[in-house]
Amino acid sequence: MDFRLTEEQERFRQEARDFMSRQLPSDWLHGGVPEDETDYWWEISQKFLRGLAQKGWLSFTWPKECGGQERPLWEDALLGEEMASWRAPAMDYWYRWKMVAALLLNFGSEEQKRRHLPGIAKGEVYWCQGFSEPVAGSDLGGVEVRAAEKDDCYVINGQKIWTSGAHRSHWCFAPLMTDPDAEKRSRRLSMFLIDMKTPGITVNRLESLEGAAHLCETFFDDVRVPKENLVGERGRGWLGAMALVNIERSGLGAASLTQRILDWLVQFAKETKRNGVPLAEDPVIRHKLAQMAIEIQICRMLAYRTAWVQATGQDVTSVGAMVKLFGSELMQRVSNTGLQIIGPYAQLVPGSKWAKFGGLITRDYMWNLSITIAGGTSEIQRLIIATMGLGLPRM
Numbered sequence: 001m002d003f004r005l006t007e008e009q010e011r012f013r014q015e016a017r018d019f020m021s022r023q024l025p026s027d028w029l030h031g032g033v034p035e036d037e038t039d040y041w042w043e044i045s046q047k048f049l050r051g052l053a054q055k056g057w058l059s060f061t062w063p064k065e066c067g068g069q070e071r072p073l074w075e076d077a078l079l080g081e082e083m084a085s086w087r088a089p090a091m092d093y094w095y096r097w098k099m100v101a102a103l104l105l106n107f108g109s110e111e112q113k114r115r116h117l118p119g120i121a122k123g124e125v126y127w128c129q130g131f132s133e134p135v136a137g138s139d140l141g142g143v144e145v146r147a148a149e150k151d152d153c154y155v156i157n158g159q160k161i162w163t164s165g166a167h168r169s170h171w172c173f174a175p176l177m178t179d180p181d182a183e184k185r186s187r188r189l190s191m192f193l194i195d196m197k198t199p200g201i202t203v204n205r206l207e208s209l210e211g212a213a214h215l216c217e218t219f220f221d222d223v224r225v226p227k228e229n230l231v232g233e234r235g236r237g238w239l240g241a242m243a244l245v246n247i248e249r250s251g252l253g254a255a256s257l258t259q260r261i262l263d264w265l266v267q268f269a270k271e272t273k274r275n276g277v278p279l280a281e282d283p284v285i286r287h288k289l290a291q292m293a294i295e296i297q298i299c300r301m302l303a304y305r306t307a308w309v310q311a312t313g314q315d316v317t318s319v320g321a322m323v324k325l326f327g328s329e330l331m332q333r334v335s336n337t338g339l340q341i342i343g344p345y346a347q348l349v350p351g352s353k354w355a356k357f358g359g360l361i362t363r364d365y366m367w368n369l370s371i372t373i374a375g376g377t378s379e380i381q382r383l384i385i386a387t388m389g390l391g392l393p394r395m
């Protein structure tokens, strides 16, 4: 058993680190620009995403015949880890590119690949994920937005919700109900690619707790989508959707993101005195920091195991659910403990000149409330682990 990265992996990680430090503004992590949906943030995000494309890093794991370099999946996982450590902007667009690329590579027609993969590889065409509906989130099989076959197209009617980034996206990938009468519930859905400029689509922004308005609701009113935008077989959309949520859940980000916060807090404890005593000498603070270090290490090991399972072509469902669950709950615990340690500074938000670490720990605390919901709730991850991992009966 060897827990070290290989020389090649270390070299790639260093290249990714150098890229981040060149590509992001120098004040990025310490009160620079959090994800705030301003024009300035979007400009930085686009530049960053284009930079990834110029390195070939949006497509390097794809097959050569589809414009890729067939690089090992490990590199993609390490890139994600570094991006999270640097709090790279617009990472959710990056995840959606990975999802839609996987959809096209595994289920797409040659024409769909030819048409859509280059826009992803170049980092130019943005996608949103239209899975959730007011009545269907955890239970994706309950999707009700209807795609009715008519002449040479499908006509879409209904509402999607929590469509992150829909206001900036050119295209959407979404499971829709094509076959309401199918005997098997899982055979009712088909996967579609939808041009967001199609008449009949309305996107409304939804404001969230921490102030970033990237959440949207998307309405479809007699939206006509050509038949060639159906991906894979009709009635097999549920299968495709399940394969994609595994990608969403199995990122390496939580460990490196929380490690960065732990580094800040250790620095804070060394530099700060409370009642004349350095925080670093307070046993309660020391224990909290040590506990954090243990949990981050566990999360990293789980994440590496997930990357290995994925890279070796094994089923990632159960271990992906573990890392999603542990990582998102860890992020909540770390930001909560972080607020306790920085004490009164916890009240200061990004923009305040007195805020510690740019107010990002406070901002994280608010954002992280959603992290155990997005991409599948903790309850659902536990259910998956119980059934797929432990073989307990489905209920």
Ligand SMILES: Cc1cc2nc3c(=O)[nH]c(=O)nc-3n(C[C@H](O)[C@H](O)[C@H](O)COP(=O)(O)OP(=O)(O)OC[C@H]3O[C@@H](n4cnc5c(N)ncnc54)[C@H](O)[C@@H]3O)c2cc1C
Pocket (backbone or CB within 6 Å): 128, 129, 130, 131, 132, 133, 134, 135, 136, 137, 138, 139, 161, 162, 163, 164, 165, 215, 370, 371, 373, 374, 375, 376, 377, 378, 379, 380, 383
């Ligand atoms: C920040 C954020 C970004 C998001 N971005 C997107 C996006 O881009 N695209 C998209 O399609 N969706 C997106 N979502 C939606 C997300 O996927 C759903 O919120 C999530 O899957 C939960 O679905 P729901 O909100 O409908 O809750 P519900 O499914 O209604 O669940 C409500 C509660 O019931 C619990 N519950 C449900 N079923 C069970 C069960 N069988 N056993 C035990 N407990 C259960 C849940 O755990 C939860 O606590 C986003 C959500 C958030 C918070």
